[in-house]
Amino acid sequence: MKNGVDEEKYCDSVISELEELIEKICRIPAPSHHEQARAEFCRKWFEENGCSAYTDDALNVICPVADDGIGDLVVFSAHTDTVFPDLAAMPFEKDEKLMYSPSVGDDTACLAILMLCARYFIQNGAKPKNGILFVANSCEEGLGNLKGIRKIMETYGKRVKAHYSLDSTYRHVVDRCVGSYRYEITVETEGGHSFSGFGKANAIHIASTLIAKLYETQVPKFGDSITTYNVGTIAGGTSVNTIAQSCSFKYEYRSDNYMCMDVMKEKLIRVLASAPENCRVSTKLLGERPCMKGVDEKTQKEMSRMCRQIQEKYSGLPCDTVAGSTDCNIPLSMGIPAVAIGVFDGGGEHTREEYIERESLPRGMRIAMEIIGSYFED
Ligand SMILES: [Zn+2]
Structure with missing residues (x-):
């Protein structure tokens, strides 16, 4: 991983695999509380790619790295559930520029990028500075009431020192919660x-x-x-x-x-x-x-600043900070610094016309690799 050269190469080499993974996941229906099939797909994918993972009883798929059971942890998550109630296979289409599918950006592209980043660091035996949890979590959307991340914080909360949720376009960092x-x-x-x-x-x-x-x-x-x-x-x-x-x-x-x-x-x-x-x-x-309460302001600002800067660096676009209602509400309400970051560009979230820009994916991969990579030793 000298000067990020290997990361760069990896990002370029996985783009068609990333697109295929996005398509596969998009097609699996996953309304909040009914994420079984998507969760099982993700768990199997981790296993097949040499990353051990388990599913908890809230349907979170958790892939721990160097978790010694006592030390600090940093959580990187993306959610599996969608706002669509459908239980039948979901449609997916792509053309030269765009990929279309309900949930393609929110949050499938983020989830697929998270999975490919996790594989990179695990397969290369990279040493994290603290324990890391890569999580494909359930129940982020309205009716899910953040059940997945609540369960993660119930299980690991006291040890979690930072949480990054991949759940936005790279034009925003959500660093305050509604x-x-x-x-x-x-x-x-x-x-x-x-x-x-x-x-x-x-x-x-x-x-x-x-x-x-x-x-x-x-x-x-x-x-x-x-x-x-x-x-x-x-x-x-x-x-x-x-x-x-x-x-x-x-x-x-x-x-x-x-x-x-x-x-x-x-x-x-x-x-x-x-x-x-x-x-x-x-x-x-x-x-x-819940709302934000008792979070160390300096750490929160520093995480937000770092993510903003990395998102701008690779997207070439200005990135603002906004308030939002995301999985971060739970850690933030417990005084744990947390930000929702963006790794794609697109639009139409929560509609059946949702789309992402294909050319945003290599940029998103680099953003996620650099942010996650900052928690691994060089
Ligand atoms: Zn989302």
């Missing part, structure tokens, strides 16, 4: 016939009143914090001539500041407590992504 709480709120009441029961309590009316009050909320502000809220769906009632007995709606709030999250929670509790006595209001927590 936390979110998502609820389903259900109002139930007596209801009745719309004519003979007129005047009885109506669950739709009560839910609407609560929603109106939620929308009177002034979002809290600490420094340059950003806080938002939304009611995304509403459902209820029986028929046009029935006073509704039940109505549910889904509500979320997000913030990049944990104090704002606490204020939003108090406001929600206050609004729900204002419902009239002749109804029952129940709340189901659908998802919880």
Whole structure:
């Protein structure tokens, strides 16, 4: 690995293999909580390529390097799950410039690059400065509620000193996190016939009143914090001539500041407590992504700066730092420095028209090799 010459050669030599690997993984459906087939593909691939790996009960595939069971660890991860509910094989197409497939960029290209980097360092017997975990993790997307990375942090958290999630285009580094709480709120009441029961309590009316009050909320502000809220769906009632007995709606709030999250929670509790006595209001927590808390600012800034600089160096494009909701939310909420980095260029994430630029892949390989390589001895 003198002066990165071998890495350069390796990056150039694996591009067609990388494209094939991306295609194979893209075709395997992997909705959050149903990543079995993708996880099994990745585990087998690691084994066949001389990298020992195991699958935990959250469907994370973990390939440890020089893990002595006690010392510090650095985690490099990319997620296997997608936002698409399909359980049948997924479509994949490519032309001269682009590769198209739902999940091709988010997060398949990142995952395939991670796998090929892991193989390089393991096959060459490179010595890491600390223990390393290469992880193909489950459940990053909405409904997955970060189950995979939560499990990793539960198993290894106290020993993890840094986490890099490969999960972006190389135009961004996500170095702050947006936390979110998502609820389903259900109002139930007596209801009745719309004519003979007129005047009885109506669950739709009560839910609407609560929603109106939620929308009177002034979002809290600490420094340059950003806080938002939304009611995304509403459902209820029986028929046009029935006073509704039940109505549910889904509500979320997000913030990049944990104090704002606490204020939003108090406001929600206050609004729900204002419902009239002749109804029952129940709340189901659908998802919880915590905010950053207690992270060493200097280390966090240094990781972000290094990744930005390497991404710019190989992409030739400016790279900015943004706040986002990613696997990094979990380590960041535990005081562990974490950034989501980018190793491709493309667009349309979370749509069936998602694509990546083929010529971004060699650049992405070099970005990942250099960032991961910085944790190995020369
Ligand atoms: Zn993603």
